[in-house]
Amino acid sequence: MTAHPTFCRVCYHLCGAVVEVDDEGRAVSMTGDRDNPLYRGYGCMKGRASPSVHNSPNRLLQSMKRQPDNSFAPIDVELAMDEIAAKLTAILERDGPRAIASYHGTGIVAHSLAMAGTHSFMEAIQSPMVFSNESIDQPGKSVAKGLHGMWQAPGNGWIDPQAILIIGMNPLVSHNGFPFGNPAAWINDRLAKGTQLIVIDPRRTETARKATQFVQPLPGHDAAILAAMVRVIIDEELYDCAFVAKNTRGLAELRTALAEFSPEAVAEAAGIGAADLVLAARTYASARRGYAICGTGPSMSGSSTLVEYLRMCVETLCGHYMREGEVLPVAGVTMAPPSAKAQATPPFPAWGDSFGGHATRVRGLGAYFAGSAPMPTAALPEEILLPGQGQVRAFINCAGNPVLAWPDQNKTIEALSSLEVSVALDVKMTPSAALADYVIACKQHLETPGISYLSEGLAFYSTGVGVAESFGQYTPAIVAPPPGSQVIEEWEFFYGLCKRMGREFTMHGLNGTTFDVDLDDRPDTDTDTLLEQFMAGSRIPLAELKRYPHGAVFPDENARVLPQDEGWEGRLELADADMMADLRAYSLASSNDGAGFTFRLISRRMRHTFNSISHDPATRGLPYNPAFMHPDDMTAHDLTEGSVISITSRYGSIPGVVRVDAALRPGLISMSHGYGGGPDDDADLFEKGSPTSRLSGLDDEAERYSGQPRMSGIPVNIAPSDFPLANKGVVKHLTTSGRDWE
Template structure:
């Protein structure tokens, strides 16, 4: 199916007029939860004349204590944006869009899904749910339940194109049933490719991470950072290793080499709970400080100093970010970070205070014992391309475009994008657009006409966060995704709806859309959410009987989702500013007869480490045609594609595009000045850009924000909407054989003056 792409919907023509604030009328300020990112900060929202006018930090919140970031403070702009959709949209024959009542849209979508399934089978329907789904706990779960009821396994998330190595590494290494160590009070910590001061990622607790880090460093923590850029986090480090990109596994192997060679391991812990140590020691033997220093282009003495610092001080773990997962060998990098912690015995022991106990999730017994390795790949659904299949991180998202394009049995013919924007976020944008245009049915569930929505058949307009109730249960669950993330204390908060949807709008909540489609298809839904370490403990499934769910509300759905929690939603509701609950538990001892052990010598991981050692890194460094290395970068002003078009946020950054950041000496060498137009080319494709200096980067390394740009044919407007970094990446080249993630950072590029479209 070929789509004519019309201009974006004229929001002022399609939407009801925005309500005007009456300055004389006093506003009402209430505590609530910002849900733009995983932190879920406790904030105060002020509503005046039915309009959200201000969001700021809540000083009465016991965890966040008044902290919030620019993204959270921009919530009123998001809610009241003139580009916001107040009515669902249907593509017309001429390619334009027109409003459609939500009930009619669901009727038509259900009819088309029914026909596609009848002709091509359940597997022809796929869902891709984005990071914004964290704000609406029922949406992604209900979408997955709908797919299951249809008989389709084709459920995709951003995880396999973000940090899939975390789950793969955990499956190869095993998990510690007492969880991880707390950041607070540790004497050292290692962050690899992480900038939590901006990104609110794992490692540093995200309740005001900059302040948390500042406090711990002032107390005496010795921070070690590995990053090609001198980031806001690296500036606080005792040791900042600033390598050439892509050498994260080399550096981690080098640290382990020094620790093993100098006998700095925890011998008692290894004897009691760890397998594979001899295999690991053999594989890291050749990663000497001299070899690592030459390969990563860092002083060898830094490797020695960092290894000694990490191994000889109390507490401290190692966390890796998105960049190392983007740069190839993400599974190995994450695995070596776990191995580093394990050989140093960095896991809670019996009698320690339980870190991250559940509140709205079921209580669990934290034990000082291993849950050994489990099958993390090579099972379940197989894709038709690149011999990829299901894994602990989910189905390989980077292959979904090919599953749409490849003709034949099993071809994906309908895609529902749930709070997601593949055209902005997926690698290989040119191929992604071809896939979106080929679909028989493309439905986007979104709050605006985002890039992907402009290619859709239907765009389902949804309520925004503060028009829905909120809770923090999903944040608790993050600890089952990776170590070093989630609330560091037994904290929980619930928020009722704060503001009504705009007058005259016709909006729906995400879960209500999938519920409505299921009713029309005559399907009952079962939402099963799996939480737990190791092999996962399955929470009781939430069964939605369509014959008895006419009066189901979001509040009622949340009650079902939280059934079996340590505390009920009612108990949490009693503390509108949130609460750190009195959960005084200590880690239990190992169960009698437990024989499970962590594994630091996993055979596939050791084989990959041997491949890394044998790789001719000198040949990669000497490419004259593409002499620069492009790495990823985060901003404090927006999250992926959400919020980057808001005027207030743009004013904070000063520009609507994503510049290419380059070291000033490299700019001078190329005869470039700040603000110059450039062409950025990889072996796969090319994009326009605007260059800006950044002396925090290594020489010959450039950085750029992702999720910018327009459609493929709109490159010439790069000064208005930026450029899509994903265009430079081939999805079917240099990809991980387990997760399918291609090389998305440490990409070889050239930069030249000017742009000719």
């Protein structure tokens, strides 16, 4: 055996790891790296299962092509690219660039250049139809920045917070919400020092069990709860008066819009105590340093943009931003040294016509402020199905699983099945890949070099995500692909298409640079060479980063918040017109509207999965996603653990395996996203689970900014199911230790 330091790329947390490789060159184990200065041996079951996933018999080792009888047969990847390029060229010439769309999912975390490669190809063919997973999870984080404006320095609570406010997020399982590293050790240390941890969630999550204050509302009331907290902070003058007076506008208008959001009214609607709501506001506002973060729950059960905007208002009122002279916690490693100033960037166009992006043909939706993938994914199924000029006829899915991830599974399957050309880049035959015409077999993460740029870059996505130190790491490829396989990296596929289609392949680096990849000199174009160009302008050059195989922290005491520019007049907006209109239109009564339905289905995370990734026996988790219920609800409906029920919404029905969870509020069913398959796969319930996306609809409370519909807090009914239990291994699954699946 030989041991190789690396970092895990199953999810965004990028834990330091050590991989053991046998004398045949196979990865046989992966454990936490105790010599990594940030993670110090921490790792999770998903990462530890990486060798098993790499060596899985279910792995794709050859690219596949759909046959006339709808079966798949291996195809040489070079021939596949020849055929795909020819078909895309014909569509471009006939229908124009808009007829080709791309999507990248959370699987791109495995490869540092996957997302950049996708965008480079789409830019090369001049198609604006670039979609990503962000617009089906928490798109409001991006839009709210434009509506509110942004402070040009980081938040002040990321290093040593006096108070943390977490709404609908479970950092101890999702690994977002606490600084990257060992989340349990970090929060335990902070709590021992007196940090106040306020958790608002319909379920007493693993994180909520550590809270100094826990509020357990009905789902879908997060915007109202934040509005009531803002009202308390204003009315009791708990805000940072000097900061607000100098750096904001709209305080009076904001307070006027909050007239209906008294703590008493909101508490009654949300099913919580008014005193608890007020205490949460007072506790958080009294802290000089703190941060607040909202997760998938709030985003998927209401307007993600309104929730995130009100969260930003709370942060701004409390003045939880770094000020002039303070040392920046992250001074750039793979990225350029930051330039942070103690001043506000005023609001800027973030959605709709004012954003200046491209419009869809669907429900008035258009591009929004979301980096290089600004199109709303909720519009894509209809863009594929809607005839006429601009109809999407070809689709490239890079490391995503739309059948399980996108809302409205029925519409998604119909759309993906109707395409003229469909390509999936993946490591296994997912339910989405099974609908494609070509499936390009890709390398696994231990087979490619990479850099930890996402741990820095996520800080630009949201407060409360990413590293809290100037940490960086490079990893070489640890193992070679299996003998006889033909797998490639995602960027190689897009490079190959550009070469065949006569298009330049220009990649965008991390620091605003661009570089052309020579189409005539492929032997000298490898991932390491591209990573060096990708990192151009970084504070720590790639060659230096490579000197630290276990990763390193590169502090810079000179990286400080700069003073405000002379004459600067930018202010943060507390009363954006669209947000105030949404508040005035918000009805506390209608937020409980679920006429004809008895339960609400809410989302949850489980330790052994990451969205639709890591469903592998080696993670020691259940292969399906249970329908967790409160014991009182189970008794009332004569259900026991292992009962199979039918769960039905306005849009569809799925089977579910009941399990008890006393941490839930009664009246709720809690299930994880990203399981199951299409309707024909429901018979494999105990092997694959159930797709909660079938219970959502594109028109269900869809917000006007990103098009994101309701995907959590869904009104549902349940009924006993006649699902056959024979030969499904029920006893084995029901005796699995709870620690394995919580």
